[in-house]
Amino acid sequence: MTDDQRILGARISGRVQGVGFRAWTQGQARKLGLAGWVRNERDGTVAAVFAGPPAAVAAMVEHLWQGPPGASVSAVETWDENLADLPPEFRVTR
Incomplete structure (x- = not known):
């Protein structure tokens, strides 16, 4: 990433599994031109990493x-x- 890029980790809690949250997140991230990934966690949360312009x-x-x-x-x-190893596109992982 260059200086004009930001990499942010996130953990989302609440009713976020079984409602299409990962696919929705992927769609939103791609619209914004972000790289990274999103996945469900065993504790019922959703984890994600977003990389791209700070705004x-x-x-x-x-x-x-x-x-x-x-x-x-x-x-x-x-x-x-x-992180150094991020996918070039935003994707759903397991």
Whole structure:
């Protein structure tokens, strides 16, 4: 990543599994031109990493608070990441 890029990790809590959250997140991230990934966690949360221009990453975090229809987001925890190996496109992982 260059200096004009930000890499952010996120953990989303609430009713976020079984409601299409991963596919919705992938669609939103791709619209914003972000790279990274999203996956379900065993504890019922959704984890993700977003990489791209800081404004686009910030917009994605705002989107996470809404989620897709059927989701009920109770928390979005974020932190800066320093990852070298990110997929060139945003994708759903397991």
